[in-house]
Amino acid sequence: MSTSFTLHATDGRARTGVISTPRGDIRTPAFMPVGTAGTVKAMLPGSVRATGADILLGNTYHLMLRPTAERVHRLGGLHKFMNWDRPILTDSGGFQVMSLADLRKLTEHGVTFKSHIDGSKHEITPERSMEIQRLLGSDIVMCFDECPALPATDEAVADSMRLSMRWAERSKLAFGDRPGHMLFGIQQGGVTEELRAESARALTGIGFDGYAIGGLAVGEGQEAMFGVLDYAPEMLPADKPRYLMGVGKPDDIVGAVKRGVDMMDCVLPSRSGRTGQAFTRHGVVNIKNARHQDDPRPLDEACTCPACRDYSRAYLHHVFRSHEMISGMLLTWHNLHYFQEIMQGIRDAIAAGTFADWEAAFHAGRAAGDIDPL
Incomplete structure (x- = not known):
């Protein structure tokens, strides 16, 4: 019932290793597909696993509202409910409360808000977030944090970060002793190095099984994000996994790994698949064109996913234009396959000590652009 994190190799600041859990190993660097409401949209769980995913992300905010964490628990937990027997990470609900909920009211105790679904009133506190995630049965649990809407003043970011650190302490206490499950703290502090350092000191003083870098990929731009990642990961313990929340595009992923990040998640591969965008080694292809x-x-002639193996661009264009469900299914499968291919390439390159060469080839291939039209 134990969990552990083992580093196997480093190349510069890039790292590869394994997070071991009772439900299976998570190879790092890892990209986690997002299963917001208990499903990766347009995909069967077995298909997600076939792309190479070791872990999925579930969403506390959405699942607490519908079908409710209590119902999921009564039905055997989230793994059984969604037919995914490997690890699941659940976020805390903080970001969605900030971005989706109506009439949000923030206090030291927690956040009260109205559901974006039916207007019903709810409250999430650090203790309630831990309870919801326990009921869901997730393997990796995130502390409840406050996500300020950006842009914000330095004072507002500092106040928010310090509130999140107090909530992190309460989350740790409420999480308790749960063998086989991990609790991650979340570093905040915007794009200010001193605030990030203060947050890291507070989190490491509390002590967590892993550490996330939060408050990025929220519109600040890649340059600013990479500027923070130039120092933020190394503020966190080297012997624990580091998780960059909500990232991202393929070049964001590669840049984050280069700077010492071990885990990432994003809705982009599935959302883009449903809107006719395919990520390939030659860049983004808009199949609607x-x-x-x-x-x-x-x-993509070098891809082995079903969309590339069994179907033409002409067919993919046709089913997208015809609004057929198979369009989102095939393009999402392709995108998830490509993202997992990137992760495997990264892991192999770090292990071989050739990450810089792999990165150069990755960027050159994408810069070359799509194949010429017929």
Whole structure:
């Protein structure tokens, strides 16, 4: 019933290793597909696993509102409920309360808000967030934190970060002793190095099984995000996994790994798949464009996913334009496959000590652009 994190190799600041849990190993660097409401949209759980995913992310805010954490618990927990027997990480609900909920009221105790679904009133505190995640049965639990809407003043970011640190202490106490489950703290502090350092000191003083870097990928731009990642990961313990929340695009992922990040998640591969965007080693392909309508070639000739193996660009264009469900299914599978291919390439390169060469080839391939139209 134990959990552990083992580093196998480093190359510069990039790291590869394994997070071991009772439900299976998570190879790092790891990209976690997002299963917001107990499903990765347009995918069967077995199909998600076939892309190479070791772990999924579930959403505390959405699941507490519908179908409710208590109902999921009565039905055997989230793993059984959604038919996914490998590790699940659940976020704390803080970001969604900030971005989705109506009439949010923040106090030292927690947050009260009205559901975006039906207007019903709810409260999340650090203690309630821990209870919801326990009822769901997630393997990796996130502390409840406060996510300030940006842009914000330095004073507002500092106040928010310090509130999150007090909530982190309460989350740790409420989490208790749960063998086989991990609790991650979340570093905050915006784009200010001193605040990030203060947050890291507070979190390491409390002590967690892993550490997330929160409050990025919220519109600040890649340059500012990488500026924070140039120092933030190394403020956190080297012997614990480091998780960058809500990232991201393929080049964001590679840049984050280069700076010492071990885990990431993002809705981008599935959301883009449903809107006709495919990520490939040659960059982003918009399958909706008319140039694809007579093209018998695959989306990516080097890809082995079902969309590329069994279907042409012309077919993918047709089913997207026809609003057929198979369009989102195939393009989401392709995108998740490609993201997991990136992660495997990164892990292999770090282990071989060739990450810089792999990174250069990755960027060169994407810079070359899509294949020429027929």
